[in-house]
Each structure stands twice: as C-alpha cells, then as structure tokens.
Amino acid sequence: MAHDAPEEQIRVVVAKVESMGLRAHPIPGAERTAIGITGNSGPLNPAEFETLPGVRAAIPVTRPYKLVGREVRPEGSVVRVAGVEIGGPAFPVIAGPCAVESERMMIDTARALRSAGADLLRGGAYKPRSSPYAFQGLGEEGLRILARVRAETGLPVVTEALDVESFPRVEEVADMVQIGARNMQNSGLLRRAGRSTRPVLLKRGMSATLEELLMAAEYILSEGNHQVVLCERGVRTFSDHSRNTMDLNVVPAVQSLSHLPIIVDPSHGTGRRDRVAPLARAALAVGASGLIVEVHPDPERALSDGPQSLRFEQFEALMRELRAMAPTLGRTVSAPVQQQARK
Numbered sequence: 510m511a512h513d514a515p516e517e518q519i520r521v522v523v524a525k526v527e528s529m530g531l532r533a534h535p536i537p538g539a540e541r542t543a544i545g546i547t548g549n550s551g552p553l554n555p556a557e558f559e560t561l562p563g564v565r566a567a568i569p570v571t572r573p574y575k576l577v578g579r580e581v582r583p584e585g586s587v588v589r590v591a592g593v594e595i596g597g598p599a600f601p602v603i604a605g606p607c608a609v610e611s612e613r614m615m616i617d618t619a620r621a622l623r624s625a626g627a628d629l630l631r632g633g634a635y636k637p638r639s640s641p642y643a644f645q646g647l648g649e650e651g652l653r654i655l656a657r658v659r660a661e662t663g664l665p666v667v668t669e670a671l672d673v674e675s676f677p678r679v680e681e682v683a684d685m686v687q688i689g690a691r692n693m694q695n696s697g698l699l700r701r702a703g704r705s706t707r708p709v710l711l712k713r714g715m716s717a718t719l720e721e722l723l724m725a726a727e728y729i730l731s732e733g734n735h736q737v738v739l740c741e742r743g744v745r746t747f748s749d750h751s752r753n754t755m756d757l758n759v760v761p762a763v764q765s766l767s768h769l770p771i772i773v774d775p776s777h778g779t780g781r782r783d784r785v786a787p788l789a790r791a792a793l794a795v796g797a798s799g800l801i802v803e804v805h806p807d808p809e810r811a812l813s814d815g816p817q818s819l820r821f822e823q824f825e826a827l828m829r830e831l832r833a834m835a836p837t838l839g840r841t842v843s844a845p846v847q848q849q850a851r852k
C-alpha cells in the first residue's frame with residue numbers, strides 16, 4: 510500500500526482478496542503496510558489490485574515463501590519479548606541451562622546471568638532427548654519453577670514446547686516459546702505456534718536447508734503469528750571435530766531473503782564449552798540479531814548438555830568481550846544488573 514494509505518483502503522483490499530476465496534495478511538511496516546496474499550493455486554493478475562485506491566504496487570512473489578520474504582518488510586522485523594527487542598540495534602543474549610533441574614539452580618543461574626547482563630532466561634522443562642532413557646525434563650514442575658524464577662529475578666523466560674498437547678501449558682508461562690531443531694518440520698506444532706500470542710524462537714533443523722527453515726517459519730506466519738525469530742544452531746556435515754557445524758554464512762543469507770531476525774546458538778553449534786565464546790563473538794561480527802547460550806552452575810553435574818555449558822565466570826567474561834566489541838559494529842549489549850542480596 511502507499512505509505513499514506515488510510516485504514517479504509519487497506520480494508521477494501523483485504524475484502525477484495527477475501528471475496529476471491531483467498532487469505533489476506535496485512536503486515537504493518539515502518540514505511541507502509543504490505544498485504545500478503547495466500548491460498549491462490551496459481552499466479553494472480555497484478556492489475557486486479559493495482560487499480561484499487563491506495564495500492565502502490567502488486568508484487569508477484571515467485572519464491573515458495575511469501576509472508577517471511579524480505580519484500581514484505583524490507584526494513585526487517587523487530588520481535589519484542591517482554592520488552593526485549595530482537596532484530597534492532599541491540600544484541601540481546603538469551604542464557605541459561607539446557608534443562609530446568611531444580612528451583613535452586615534456576616534462581617542461582619538467573620541471578621548470575623542478570624548480573625552479567627543477560628536479557629532473557631532459557632531452560633527446558635520439556636527436553637527433546639536423543640535417548641528415551643535420558644532425562645526428559647521436569648515437565649509441569651519445570652514450568653512452575655520458571656514462573657517463580659521470573660517473578661523473583663525479573664528475567665523473562667524462553668522455553669521449549671515439544672508437542673501440540675503441552676503447548677498451552679508452555680505458552681502460559683513462556684515469554685517466548687522455543688521450537689527445537691527436531692521439531693522444525695512438525696507442521697502441527699508450527700501451526701499451533703502460529704495461533705499463539707507468544708513470540709516464537711524457531712531453531713533450524715539439523716539437516717535443514719535455508720529454504721526449509723524459511724518454509725517452517727512460513728507455517729507460523731501463515732496462521733497469523735508474525736513474531737518469529739530464527740536460530741542457527743549448527744548443522745550436520747562430514748566435519749567430525751565438533752557436535753555440529755555452525756553455519757554462520759546462513760545469517761547474511763537469511764537477512765537478504767527474509768525480514769525475520771536470526772540469532773545464533775554456539776552451544777549446540779559446537780557442543781564444546783571452549784568453542785562457545787569464539788563462535789559467539791563471530792555471531793556478533795557476522796551481524797546476527799542475538800545469541801542463545803547454555804550456562805550451568807555446575808556443568809560436570811548437568812543432567813543435559815554439560816560439556817557445552819559455560820560456567821558463570823566464563824559467561825561473564827564472554828559478556829564483557831561482547832560489550833567491548835559491540836560499539837564498533839553499531840550494536841549494544843545490555844549492562845549488568847545489580848543483584849539484591851541473596852535470600
């Protein structure tokens with residue numbers, strides 16, 4: 510739409526799209542509102558829309574993804590998670606253990622993270638483990654712990670939903686719902702996330718191409734939820750010196766094709782604590798929208814992903830490095846937040 514097109518003209522275009530039996534997705538942007546059209550089985554005639562008042566251009570989208578495409582919002586999307594902006598000049602850091610193990614460890618971790626400058630707290634209550642015999646997470650008790658820890662420390666929470674069944678319980682507590690690598694192509698779960706009012710963190714599948722990642726995000730947007738942040742967490746290659754191969758190249762590739770922010774997970778990407786900081790610095794340098802990092806109070810005793818979890822002091826050192834690097838790249842990293850005395 511033209512940048513000064515009034516609401517009424519947008520409504521007329523939406524009504525026209527719907528009268529054709531198609532779905533209209535108005536997407537407000539900084540400059541103008543774009544209206545995505547889905548449901549058509551073949552190309553539409555641009556002239557049918559260009560003649561309507563307030564329409565600046567009808568752009569046929571030839572790529573399979575439509576709503577996540579950069580042309581819809583050329584300035585890029587900013588996703589807000591409880592006041593934390595992902596996709597803007599800030600470089601937010603999500604940190605915490607792989608899994609919620611107990612209230613004590615979550616409180617201690619959240620306090621340490623806060624005083625190091627983390628923006629959001631991560632921790633899985635439901636864990637997608639490779640083995641059915643491994644620790645599967647505390648489930649609902651884990652969610653209750655996350656809610657209490659947020660109330661006590663003020664850190665908003667990112668946690669994973671494993672299936673459609675538990676999704677409502679997860680979205681009730683989570684400030685951002687994570688969909689993990691193993692579920693990236695679970696279309697039922699993606700659609701459910703698309704009907705949520707919570708922002709979604711969508712991790713790239715371990716063998717997913719860029720187009721498959723964008724199509725997974727398209728599922729969520731097509732149901733009406735536009736608050737999606739993508740995450741590169743390493744992919745499978747022949748390279749066998751680390752758990753996965755970090756595909757940092759995908760960050761600028763996503764940015765040229767999509768308006769969605771993309772963050773980087775150097776913990777799962779490397780699988781090794783000593784590699785996390787170098788790849789985290791690289792993520793900032795390559796222009797990622799933020800980081801998600803595993804941190805544990807006692808990694809040797811962690812119930813999952815101990816070898817890749819940073820100790821508190823390592824995380825603090827990483828935050829200092831990122832804070833020093835950020836200004837030269839036009840970015841900012843949150844400052845430490847003073848903690849009250851321990852209870």
Ligand code: PEP
Pocket residue numbers: 607633637688689690691712742777
């Ligand atoms: C996690 O974040 O702990 C996790 C299981 O990640 P991924 O889905 O990327 O393996």
Ligand code: MN
Pocket residue numbers: 607608777803813814
């Ligand atoms: Mn993990």
